[in-house]
Amino acid sequence: MDSLKRILNLVKRELTVPFALPNKSFFGDKNTYSSSGRWLFWTYSFPFLMGLVDCWWQSSSFTTAKGILYGGLFTVAFAFMIMREYLKKTNRAFVILLPASVQEKFAAKIIAYYVIIPLTMLVGCTLGYYIGALAGGFITNGQANFAFDWEFFAKVFNFSSISIGLMCMSALFLITSFVKNEIVQVILGVAVILLLMSLSLLASGIKGYADWLDFSSDIATYVVYPLISLMLLTGSYIKLKRERA
Amino acid sequence: MEFNLTRTVNVLTRKFYTNRKSFLIFAGIFFLIMSVVHYMGCRTAGIIIGGENLRLNAVADVLCFIIVAGIYPFAELTEKKNAVFELLYPASRAEKFAIDFLTAFIILPISIIVIDMLALYAGSLAGKIYFANKGLTYSLPYFSNIFSQFANWEYADWMFITGGVIISFLGAVVFKKYRLLKTWVGTGIILFAVFIIGAIILYFNYKATGYWFPYTYSTNGYFNEATGQMVYETAVYHNGQKLDYIPWFFNRTIWTVVVQIFFLCLLCLSWLRYKKERA
Incomplete structure (x- = not known):
């Protein structure tokens, strides 16, 4: 039970701290929770922007299932972040001091990057793209002719x-x-x-x-x-x- | 993340003030070259299609976007003395990065387009004088027409231009000396390596199957009388045999998204690199 608790704590840390190490912020300040929110905001704003561009500028390539693709690719791109703390000696030393075993640290990484990030990315990016596409449709046609492209969805997912x-x-x-x-x-x-x-x-x-x-x-x-x-x-x-x- | 607009504008003004000579020289040279290019354009096109050739030279402009993005951002980091001094600027890391980002992606491209516009009018004016000496009239460019070369470009073109600027920008953070040269020689080497590996893989495919490319496609168009429109159909062949489905890698949308995310990652990498440098 203790081990599970430690793993969950580490997962929480994985999702917040690599993006905001103490005094070294990525997209946020020292408050790790708000920084995590901002990090998500920046990630989701990209599919939103692309949805807007697609349906505003290029009204022909109207594929709302594209959000899934953004989510999937972002998940893969975030894999570059898995060992981020190990890039710097000071951060590496800091990780050693975390009160958990190597197995627990590894398990936390797997849960964070193979389960939680993919799920949040897939849901968030799809939603982001969808909202962007709707907004783009409204700007171009005054109405949102939203249609989910199942064929594309099946191809990607x-x-x-x-x-x-x-x-x-x-x-x-x-x-x-x-x-x-x-x-x-x-x-x-x-x-x-x-x-x-x-x-x-x-x-x-x-x-x-x-x-x-x-x-x-x-x-x-x-x-x-x-x-x-x-x-x-x-x-x-x-x-x-x-x-x- | 600390972000204050006043501070950002102050440091931006400082950046442009300290580099003013360099900016002016670059602008002057670009203006002169483009004036000559547009003047020659007037002369070759002549009065027959006057107005048609009078537009911005998009290729030269884009090349210039890519070059300046590798020269001006993070210029302080190239010398140790200036790099230390830059640390003391009263602005946060994010603000300083935002300034260089704005410079490379918005301010300099807009300035280049404005200079090209001025050069276009100067070149056309010279052309007008040249034709007036021969007793011919020559019209100056219509403002509505001069951006037509940019307007013809497609989404993919814009994406690759942005990509070029992003690569130059990343190179500007990564390298200290001969930044632009190192960036593009490095990119060239990587692209060449990818090309060689691709060629080797295709050669093995040729050896095994007799076809260079495992997948090929052709597009045929026919006239649909019911709708009165041309219909285009793409057929994909797998080693000479027609497939009844289209494989995923023939989907343009997928590649568009992959390239977008790749360039976004490079942009994030330049921020991380800058962050590490200024830690």
Whole structure:
């Protein structure tokens, strides 16, 4: 029970502090709760703005399910933040002092970045885009001709894309555990994601030979990609454990 | 986050005041070059299609947006002495970042467009004199027409221009010396590496299947008599075989969002980098 309590405390910290370390604010002040709110505000305002632009400037590309896509991609992008405290020596030392075991710290990271952030991002970005699209529609036509694009939704939000997203996040988790420079992290992260995508595309070209790598095949979606994610996560855990040793 | 408009404006004014010589020289050179370009434009187009060519040179302007975004923001950080002095400015980190952001993304682009407009009128005036000497009339540009080259651009064009400015801006925070050069040489190397990896992957695909690209597409149009409109259909081929569905990566919306978020991440990265630098 104590362990659960500690994990929940750490999760709360994960969601607020990396964006507002003591005296070092990201989008907020020292009050971590309000800063967390502001961070969410800034994230959601982007899909809102894009919804507004899409339906105001480009009334043709009217896809309200696009919010889901923003949510998913933001989730992957936030994976760069997983090991943020480890970029600086002082913050790293501060993390060591947190009263919890390495396992608990790792579990807190997984809950925060693999459960809570994806959910808040998907709901918030969809809502943000929806409100923006409505506002854009009102400005252009004086009315909101809102229609949810189910076809697009199904294309974006299926187990295959969730599986790929998880694998990309795990790859970023591993990269941020090892590399301590933000620029190199971004370059490596984008390169690895591009490589994974190209390999998958290549596998889809030679059907029947490398189905296990092709993300449109079931074996890749349900077995191979989750396995790769698990391996990458294990790597990250081992690194985290060594870092705390 | 501390944010005060008065302080921001004060530091912004200071930035422009201290760099005034550099700004004036840059503006002067740009004005001269663009005047000559527009004057030559008048002469080649002549009086036959007068008014048609009289518009801003969007390509040159955009190139200039990208160049200035790599030169002027965070100029204080390039020298240790100035960097220390900049720490003492009575403004918060967020305000200082906002000033450089405004400079690169709003003030300088607008200034460049204004200078190009002035150069356009100056060049056309010179053209008018040139034609008057030959006894011909030449009309000055109509204001409603001069932005037409920008108006033709699509959403994707604007996105990549913003992306170019964002990359220059990021380079300006990351590098200390030869910032613009290092940024674009670095970007070039990364793009080249991606191209090489892509080429290798495609080569393997060619070896395995005989097709360079696993997926190709063609768009065919036919006239629909019932509606009286042209209908365009895109067919996707997978190694020569037509597919009855369109794969996700042929969806333009997806790529638009991916690129948007990538550029947004780069912008966030420049803020994080600045934050770390000024900690």
